[in-house]
Amino acid sequence: EPEVTQTPSHQVTQMGQEVILRCVPISNHLYFYWYRQILGQKVEFLVSFYNNEISEKSEIFDDQFSVERPDGSNFTLKIRSTKLEDSAMYFCASRGELAGNEQFFGPGTRLTVL
Amino acid sequence: EDKVVQSPLSLVVHEGDTVTLNCSYEVTNFRSLLWYKQEKKAPTFLFMLTSSGIEKKSGRLSSILDKKELFSILNITATQTGDSAVYLCAVLLYGQNFVFGPGTRLSVLP
Numbered sequence: 001e002p003e004v005t006q007t008p009s010h011q012v013t014q015m016g017q018e019v020i021l022r023c024v025p026i027s028n029h030l031y032f033y034w035y036r037q038i039l040g041q042k043v044e045f046l047v048s049f050y051n052n053e054i055s056e057k058s059e060i061f062d063d064q065f066s067v068e069r070p071d072g073s074n075f076t077l078k079i080r081s082t083k084l085e086d087s088a089m090y091f092c093a094s095r096g097e098l099a100g101n102e103q104f105f106g107p108g109t110r111l112t113v114l
Numbered sequence: 115e116d117k118v119v120q121s122p123l124s125l126v127v128h129e130g131d132t133v134t135l136n137c138s139y140e141v142t143n144f145r146s147l148l149w150y151k152q153e154k155k156a157p158t159f160l161f162m163l164t165s166s167g168i169e170k171k172s173g174r175l176s177s178i179l180d181k182k183e184l185f186s187i188l189n190i191t192a193t194q195t196g197d198s199a200v201y202l203c204a205v206l207l208y209g210q211n212f213v214f215g216p217g218t219r220l221s222v223l224p
Contacts (some may be wrong), residue, residue, distance in 0.1 A: 031210055033210075033212065035212075035214075042202075042214055042215070042216045042217060043152075043157065043202060043204075043214040043217075044214070045211060045212050045213065045214070048210040048211060048212075050210060055209065055210045056209050056210050056211040058211075089155070091156055091157075102148075102159055102162055103148065103159065103206075103212070104159060105150075105156040105157050105158070105159075106156060107155055107156050108155050108156050
């Protein structure tokens with residue numbers, strides 16, 4: 001069964017460093033998303049991506065964040081200068097138009113900023 | 115501001131009980147409502163509801179949407195300890211934005 005994969009599963013970084021979180025969405029999916037979930041809190045939408053551009057972004061997704069689909073299979077989230085409050089679980093998700101609006105999540109990357 | 119509210123936030127039941135989880139929403143440009151189960155890590159998809167009044171069923175789980183009253187319910191019958199999880203309600207908006215509710219934490223005791 002196709003699935004969304006994410007790497008790494010856990011990333012530890014120093015405050016101020018850049019991190020890149022990687023995702024491989026399901027291959028025939030067209031819409032890609034990043035979410036974050038701070039420990040014990042609700043899932044928060046960050047950004048959606050369709051047709052090689054951002055279609056929606058939340059207030060959380062400021063200039064420190066960027067997304068890219070560099071090679072047609074990977075979908076990356078970059079945080080330029082990490083802050084302590086960026087520590088969270090980051091989920092990638094994808095969905096396909098033809099399959100309806102079902103959205104499938106990856107296993108997540110736990111980001112810890114020290 | 116788009117908002118999704120879930121109730122109760124926490125629920126403790128015994129195996130065999132039936133539970134009803136509630137989700138209400140106030141959003142612009144509603145497209146669909148989705149239910150997810152989150153155990154230890156990533157949410158797993160349960161149901162997607164787009165039309166009012168049509169019940170979706172999967173085993174002991176069922177869900178229905180009321181677009182006039184802006185809510186959905188998720189029913190779980192004959193609960194088992196494996197049903198213990200956080201159940202998330204999310205609304206998909208036109209424009210590809212998802213808005214999640216805070217979740218209902220269900221604990222099923224043996």
